[in-house]
Structures are given as C-alpha cells and as structure tokens.
Amino acid sequence: MSEQNLVFLGSFASAKSLKELTVNFGSIIVEDGKITKITNQLVDVQSDRYSGYKIVRLTDDQVLIPGFVDCHTHAPQFPNLGLGLDRPLLEWLEKYTFPLEKRYSDVEFAAKVYDVVVKRLLNNGTTTACYFGSLHLEGTLELAKSAIKHGQRALVGKVSMNLKNDAGYYNDTKKELAEVERFVEAVLEYKNDLVQPILTPRFAVSCDDELMSGLADISDKYECRIQSHISENHSEIEYVLKINPDCESYAHVYDKNRILNNRCIMAHAIHLTDNELQTMVHKGVAIAHCPASNTRLCSGLCPVRKYLDSHLVVGLGTDVSGGDSATILDAMRRTMDVSAHLEMKGNKGFAISWIEAFYLATLGGAKALKLDHKIGSFEVGKEFDALLIDPYAVDGPIDKHAYSVSGNAEEHVINLLQKFIYVGDDRNIAQVYVKGEKAKYLL
C-alpha cells in the first residue's frame, strides 16, 4: 500500500498506440499507487476530497510521462559498462563477460554491485527492468532484494547454463534445475508485488535440450516468464545449428524445447528468417530490441519495422554491457538511428519516429513483459509508474531560449517531450515514481 495519495496538476503525455500520443492538461489522481482519476480540468485541491493528499503542481514546462521499461539488461555486467567492446559476441562472452559474471559467487560483491545498478537505472527513469542475473542462486537473490529495497519493478532471472565453456562458467543439469526452482520459490516468498522471477536459459549455445525442457516444465509449473537470446550474431546461429543438427532454425531449437510461448521474451532477434518470424508471432513471443549492443558488438541491424508490421510485440533493451548505455533514452535514439540507416540503405518506411520510439520504451515494453494491464500508459486502474520530466532543468543539456517555437498547449507539450527524447538525460528527470512511491536517488 502506498504511503501517500497524490494529485498531479499539469501536463501529461503517454503512448496510446505505436502511432498515437495521448496528451492531457489537467489532473491525475493516484490512490494506493493506482491511477483512480484522469481529468482535463484542474481538480479543486482545496476540497475535502483531497485533504491529506500530496499536491504536485507541474510548471508550464514540465510534463509527466510513464516510466521507462528496460526489457533486457544484464545486472552483473555493469562493472564492464563501456569496456571490452572490441570482439564479436562469442569471443566477447569468453574474454570479458563470463570471467566477470563468475565473480558473483561472492554474495557481498553481488549485493554491492546490484545496489548501484538498481539505483542507477531508477535515476535513469527505468521504473521496470527485466534482468539477467548470473549463474549464482544467492548472488541473484541479492538483485531481487535490491529491486525490492529501492522500489523498482523487476523481473529477475538466475541465468541457466549447462554446456562447457573455457571460463568453466556452467552448472551440472540436475543441480541447475534444482537451484532454479529454489530461486523461483525464494523470490515468490518475498511476496513483493513489484518483483517476480523469470526463467533465464542464457542461449542455445550454453543450454542443451535437457536443461531447456526442464526449464520449460518449471515455467509451466509456476506460470512464470522465460527469457533468452535468439539470432544475435551469424557465428552464434551457425554454432547453434551445428550442435542441433535435427533443427532447421534457431527458433526451432527453442520451440522443440517448449520455450516459445506468450510468456517468453527473446533478446535481439536480428537475423530471423521469415519462418522464424511467423513462429514467434504465432506463439506470442515478444522481443527486446537492443540497438546499442547490436551495433557495439557488430551483430547486425534489426529490422524493427518489418517485425512491427508482422505484429511481433517489441520492447526496448539496453543490454548492458554489450550495450554501452544504461538508459532507455539512449535505446530510443539508437532505435531511431539504426532504423534510419536501414531506410537510407533502401528499406522504404523502415525509419522509426520519436513517437514510435516513445511507445516502444513505455507501452510496447509493458506489452512485451505482459505487464500492460498494470503499467506502460496513464489509464484509470493502472499502477502509477511515472517520470516527472523537466526539460529545462538547471544544469541540464537543454537550453531555454528567448525564442521558442510557438504553438497551442498540446503542441507545447509535444515539443517538450520531443526535446527530452532527442536531447535530454537523467538531469531532466526531476522525479521517478513506481506504484505511486518516489524512487529517484541522488547517486
């Protein structure tokens, strides 16, 4: 239960669909963390109805938007953020990533890193994160505890791997399946309605059929979400097909093991064949588009427009530390950039607009995580995950000039949001709310 009921007075913007923004000037009432009323007028905050409510009056230049949803990031890789991006995926994993992730057998180290990660993401406006942890049960529980402590909405996954690698970073299958079940039960026992477990077979390079189908059984038993990586890099795809000679495609490997369903979210999905795309759409699988890491690891250019046109559900992921930025603002910009590059290379209509990027960062991400009944837009009955945006924050990157583009009130809000999306950073996020609770930290 939220400590305080809230009345927001001012301008609000949220995505209604891929192409449509809803812009209001008026009031949002938040009670026990849920939106109970949205009006196009300023409610009378002097009335008894709102006595005891916290009143938040936005300035003419501020705007309230839904919180960002990061559909894919690796919490244990944050110490490597901005490092070691000189190798393609499989070499990068062996050289930089597995050695770092192995360190999370040290629970104290895990707790320290995860505390910083969760606070950093909240400060960047990520009110919901879908996390990969590491192979370690206790270490990854520290990630769930950090999210609970700091009030972030999160799906937290203990990574599963049972195939050998040079770093010796994998588990025996029986031990792994038992640990995953203990992990799921431990997170459920926290009884925190913001934080849920998600099953996390790393990818088909590091998981065999026995492990994947065992995880599918656990997913069915607990009705929990499942996440992995698919078709990120050509060498990865080649290797997966080599070790699964009975399968005609990467998606077939997962499908054979009952991983693909409407509780599943797959990262990257850059090089899907048309058949794989159809399978994913048909099974209700969502994807996390991770443009920063797709570029940094030279994995490829993901045809997001083609996927959206095929009715694939798409959210955005930062994919740290393959991605070199921990903010969804950056993921939005890179989504626009990569899609513009595809358009410039002759793919007509492929460019993603800023309004579409905003949708993917909020409601699209919520749909991808099957949380859109709770979050992603401002609607009565949804929980209040929101960012108070202050585009002209003192010391921020956006200057307020004597001349500003004229327009009516709605155009003014659209301009503020557009400037924030193209130019802003965390200095322009004056406050962060998760289920009606403040969650902005001074780092």
Ligand SMILES: Nc1nc2[nH]cnc2c(=O)[nH]1
């Ligand atoms: N980008 C990325 N791809 C992966 N595929 C398997 N593991 C990983 C990872 O940690 N990062």
Ligand SMILES: [Zn+2]
């Ligand atoms: Zn990843």
